[in-house]
Amino acid sequence: MKRMRNGLVGGGAAAVLTLAASCSNTPVTPTPTPTIDPPVTNCNVTPPTTAITPALLASGLPCDATIVPPVTLPNFQHGFDYYSWLTFLALNAPASGGVIGKDAPAVWERWKELSEVMKPDGSRPAPWDAPRTIPTACRGVGVPKGTRVLSMVGKTPDVLSATVQPFDTGPLIDQHGRYVRYEILMNRPMFEYIVQNDLYSKQGQSAFTATVDFPEGDVVEGTTNGTIGAIMVKASWMVLDKSDDAGAFHTTQALVYTPPQDNPRIEESCTGATLGLVGLHVAHKTAGAPQWIWSTFEHVANVPQRADVDAGKLAPHYNFHRANCSGCAVNEPPPRPWNPNVQPFPNGFTSQIVREVPITADTDALTKAFTGLLAGTVWRNYLLVSTQWPTEPQSPTDPNGVPAPAFLANTTLETYVQGTVPQASSSCMNCHGNAAATTGRTSDFTFILERAH
Amino acid sequence: MASDPMTPFVNLSALLTGITAAKLVPPLSPSTVPQQIFDTAKTNGGATFDQLLTIYADAVAQRMTDAQIANQVFVANGPDVRYLARSIMLAWYLGSWYDPKVLQAYDSPKPPPGPPSSVVISSDAYTQGWVWNVAQAHAMGYSNFTFGYWAKNPPALSDFTGATS
Numbered sequence: 001m002k003r004m005r006n007g008l009v010g011g012g013a014a015a016v017l018t019l020a021a022s023c024s025n026t027p028v029t030p031t032p033t034p035t036i037d038p039p040v041t042n043c044n045v046t047p048p049t050t051a052i053t054p055a056l057l058a059s060g061l062p063c064d065a066t067i068v069p070p071v072t073l074p075n076f077q078h079g080f081d082y083y084s085w086l087t088f089l090a091l092n093a094p095a096s097g098g099v100i101g102k103d104a105p106a107v108w109e110r111w112k113e114l115s116e117v118m119k120p121d122g123s124r125p126a127p128w129d130a131p132r133t134i135p136t137a138c139r140g141v142g143v144p145k146g147t148r149v150l151s152m153v154g155k156t157p158d159v160l161s162a163t164v165q166p167f168d169t170g171p172l173i174d175q176h177g178r179y180v181r182y183e184i185l186m187n188r189p190m191f192e193y194i195v196q197n198d199l200y201s202k203q204g205q206s207a208f209t210a211t212v213d214f215p216e217g218d219v220v221e222g223t224t225n226g227t228i229g230a231i232m233v234k235a236s237w238m239v240l241d242k243s244d245d246a247g248a249f250h251t252t253q254a255l256v257y258t259p260p261q262d263n264p265r266i267e268e269s270c271t272g273a274t275l276g277l278v279g280l281h282v283a284h285k286t287a288g289a290p291q292w293i294w295s296t297f298e299h300v301a302n303v304p305q306r307a308d309v310d311a312g313k314l315a316p317h318y319n320f321h322r323a324n325c326s327g328c329a330v331n332e333p334p335p336r337p338w339n340p341n342v343q344p345f346p347n348g349f350t351s352q353i354v355r356e357v358p359i360t361a362d363t364d365a366l367t368k369a370f371t372g373l374l375a376g377t378v379w380r381n382y383l384l385v386s387t388q389w390p391t392e393p394q395s396p397t398d399p400n401g402v403p404a405p406a407f408l409a410n411t412t413l414e415t416y417v418q419g420t421v422p423q424a425s426s427s428c429m430n431c432h433g434n435a436a437a438t439t440g441r442t443s444d445f446t447f448i449l450e451r452a453h
Numbered sequence: 454m455a456s457d458p459m460t461p462f463v464n465l466s467a468l469l470t471g472i473t474a475a476k477l478v479p480p481l482s483p484s485t486v487p488q489q490i491f492d493t494a495k496t497n498g499g500a501t502f503d504q505l506l507t508i509y510a511d512a513v514a515q516r517m518t519d520a521q522i523a524n525q526v527f528v529a530n531g532p533d534v535r536y537l538a539r540s541i542m543l544a545w546y547l548g549s550w551y552d553p554k555v556l557q558a559y560d561s562p563k564p565p566p567g568p569p570s571s572v573v574i575s576s577d578a579y580t581q582g583w584v585w586n587v588a589q590a591h592a593m594g595y596s597n598f599t600f601g602y603w604a605k606n607p608p609a610l611s612d613f614t615g616a617t618s
Contacts, residue, residue, distance in 0.1 A: 073481050391481035396612040397586070398597045404483035422580055423595050436600045 034128070036196060037189040037215035043226040044090065045219055048082035052369040057099040061090035063217040063226040064286035065293060065389070073391070073404060074362065080387040081363050084295035085370040087282055091233070092250070092379060103250055103378045108233045108282075109148065111185040117194060118451035122201035128188055138255040138270035149255045150181040150237060150275065169416050170333025173351045174319060177344025178239045180412060181256055181275065184448065189215045190230035194449075202438045202452050212437060212444045218287040229285050232446060236279035236412040238319060249276025249299065250378045258340045269341050278302055278319055279412030280382070283428070285445070291401040292445050294388040294428035296410040300381050303411045305355045320353040320411065328352035333416055353411050356418040359385060385410055388428045403429040458506055462491050465509045468519055469526075469542045472583055473615030477545070486581045489574050490544045494537070497550060501533045508534065532557055546587070547571070548578035586613040 043063035046056065065083035067076055094104040116133060117125045126133070138149060172180040186194075193214055198204025217229025239256065240246050254275050260268040280297040303321045304314055314323040322328065334349050359367075367383045374380040388408045390401025409418040409426035419425035429445070436442055437449040467474040478487045495502045508530055512522040526538045536553035543551050549571040558565055573579050580595040589607035591598065611617055 071480055073483060076481055391483060392479060396608045399599045400597050402479070402482065402484075404481065406483050422576065430597065433597070434600045440601065442599050442601060 033196065034188075034192050036192040037227045037229060039225065039227055041225050043217075043219045043224045043228075044086055045224055046082075046086060048079040052366075052373065054373055056086065056370075057089055057101075057373060059086060059089070061228065062086050063219045063228055064288050066219075067288075076389070076391070077360075077387070077404060078362055078366070080293060080389045081366050081384060083293065084282070084297075084384055084387045085366060087284065087295060088280075088297060088382070088384070089370070089373075091231075091282065100374065100379055101377050105252070106250070108185060108187075108231075108235075109252065111187050111233065112191045113148070114184040114186070114448060114451065115149075117186070117191060117200055118448065118453065119200070120453055122203065122453040125191070125195055125200055128191060134255065135257050135259075135268075135270060137268045138257055141255055141270055141272050147253055147255055147272070148183075149257050150183050169414065171338050171340075172236070172320060172353070172412055172415050173334050173345045173349060174238050175317075175322060175350050176239070176241060176243075177348065177350055179340045179343065179345075180278065181237045181239070181254075182413070183235050183237070185233045185235070186448070187228065187231040189228055190232060193230065199437070199449055200452060205437045205439050205449060205452055208439075212442065212449065214285050214444050214446070216285050216287045216290065229287075231282065231284045232448070233283075234279075234281040234413060235277060236410075237275035238278045240274045240276045244276065246274065246276065248301070248378065248381050249278070250382075251276050264337045264339065266339050267341055277382075279410045281410060281413060283432075283445070288393060289390050289401070290393055291390045291399075291403070291429045291433070294408065296385045296387075296408060296413070296428075297382050298385055298410055298412060300383050303353045303355050305358050307358060309354055320351050320415075322350060322352060325352055330354050331356070331416060331418065351415070353415055355411050357405075357407060357409065357420065359383070390429065400429040400433040403427060458495075459488070459491055461506055461510055461513075462494075463487065464513075465506065465526075466490075466541060466545055468509075468522060469538055470545050470583060471614065471616055472545070472586075476613070476615040484577065484581060486548075486575070486578050489578055490541070493544060493550050493574050494541050497540075497552065498537045501537050501553075504530070505534050505537055536560075543571075544574060544578070546582055546584045548575070548580070548582035549573050583614075589613060 040063070042060050044060040045062070045066050046059050047066050047068050049068055050056070062083050065080050067079040069075070089100050091108045092106045093100045094102060095107050095110040096104065112125070112128065113132065119125065132148065134149060174180060194200055197208055199208060199212070214230035215227065217227060219226035237252065237254070238249075240249065240251065252275055254273060256271050256273045256275070258266065258269045260266060276299070278299045279302070282295045282297075283292045284295075285292045299319060301315070301317060302319045304318060308314060316323070330352050331354060334345055334351065363384055363386055371380045371382070386405055386408050388403050388405060391404045392398065392402040395401055407420050407425050407427050411418065414426035417424065417426040423430070432445040432447065435445055435447045435450065438452050443449040463474050463478050466472075466477055470477070498505065505526070508525050509522065512525050517525070527535050533553065536557045539556055540551050540553045543549065551569055551571045555569045559569055580592040582592070585591050587610070589610060596602070
């Protein structure tokens with residue numbers, strides 16, 4: 001059921017008045033405030049018992065996970081993994097319309113990028129439909145208008161405070177010695193919630209006295225009516241060159257921007273490049289999962305699993321692993337200094353990464369079934385690692401909802417914190433449950449608010 | 454013995470610990486700690502473990518009260534059963550295995566000096582030990598609570614244990 005939060009009403013009834021210029025007789029023009037999470041009528045409520053056929057390609061975005069009995073851990077995990085694939089199909093459909101298939105800018109790639117929301121001067125973000133802003137250093141780079149900007153070189157950039165971000169992850173270096181690039185984007189309900197509550201600045205966050213509570217995706221029982229809720233995406237991209245098989249990746253033309261940094265000194269730089277998608281996190285807050293549902297996908301050629309390495313069953317090529325590399329330190333960050341302007345990485349370093357926690361047989365089978373629908377497209381080359389979901393979303397004693405699986409890592413996004421060690425290995429909910437705004441108050445499972453200035 | 458000994462083991466454990474079975478093993482729990490405790494008790498308990506579960510199953514079949522079952526476990530069937538039950542209680546609460554024979558040695562007018570030896574079953578068993586929950590606290594260096602929890606009162610004891618009294 002649609003819920004309204006923090007006194008912000010929806011349905012288009014609300015309006016704010018745009019003040020006319022002083023000393024002017026210009027009439028006051030009402031500017032409608034967008035509804036934060038408007039009702040939709042096309043929630044994808046396909047149950048996970050549905051046969052995986054091409055009909056699913058056009059089934060749309062789930063507003064929440066549809067789960068059916070029996071109430072067992074394996075069955076629920078299957079249901080959430082099925083939800084993840086439905087979400088993957090919907091979000092990777094072309095932004096211009098149609099169903100998933102061609103290698104075109106996807107739905108999520110038209111969402112708002114983090115740096116456009118949390119601006120260095122703390123100013124109000126441009127409206128949802130405004131064109132992307134380009135860093136000054138990128139303005140002379142000859143790329144098509146509207147080309148995106150990728151600036152992050154690590155999932156946890158320096159601006160994240162050590163008090164709430166327990167993992168100091170390093171950069172990931174591909175087989176060409178280049179840094180993997182990252183971006184964080186959010187859908188419109190999440191963006192509007194931040195903007196309309198002035199959470200894009202420290203000042204606004206200080207004035208916000210309510211508990212941060214992003215809108216939930218929800219479905220009116222027995223219907224396809226509901227709301228989408230907040231969704232955030234984290235993507236990792238590998239710079240491609242002529243020796244890479246670009247046809248095996250979802251690609252994008254992007255401005256690869258390195259912001260200036262002190263200690264160590266890093267010069268601002270920008271260049272145009274073709275990049276291939278190698279990792280994709282999707283986090284979705286829903287009524288059934290107020291701790292959010294965390295789905296994570298990877299390119300199939302990223303890394304081998306530990307068992308494959310131990311058994312010597314290695315493929316000829318991986319994006320982040322070199323076969324027969326004796327003496328290569330496994331799953332260790334590159335030596336410092338980390339300067340993206342110095343590429344390839346000095347001394348021939350490339351990351352030697354192995355997946356520590358194996359993908360389960362059921363999740364693997366689902367990936368095979370869904371990618372079977374995507375034969376002949378670049379999307380056949382992506383796999384679901386797993387989906388983390390709350391087994392007790394209303395638990396009074398565990399605000400993280402007792403997540404299952406207990407640990408989940410994407411080898412391109414949590415490269416160096418894989419494993420099963422409590423409070424040290426990657427767990428989406430247990431990590432993001434510690435997220436706080438600049439005020440020190442909890443920020444509803446996202447570190448985004450901590451980036452405000 | 455029942456075909457699924459885990460279920461009577463958990464029900465017996467609920468009686469021994471005062472924690473409801475639904476809290477010890479929630480229906481969708483991803484935790485492997487209950488299975489670890491079961492395996493540890495079975496391995497170390499041997500034939501006495503089977504005897505303990507049989508005693509419990511017979512008591513349930515006879516519709517005994519909790520107090521009557523406790524009498525069967527702690528009084529009527531001898532020290533081997535009694536101390537294995539105590540070891541199981543300690544395993545749930547502390548995440549460590551105390552050998553029943555070691556515990557028995559401390560129940561004498563002249564107990565051995567120092568604390569009884571024990572083995573931590575696993576890091577998860579330690580952090581998920583029920584002693585922390587009953588204290589409405591958490592293990593040192595491990596907490597599920599969110600940022601700033603230390604400024605708030607903990608949840609009620611009944612929220613942790615599922616017990617209403």
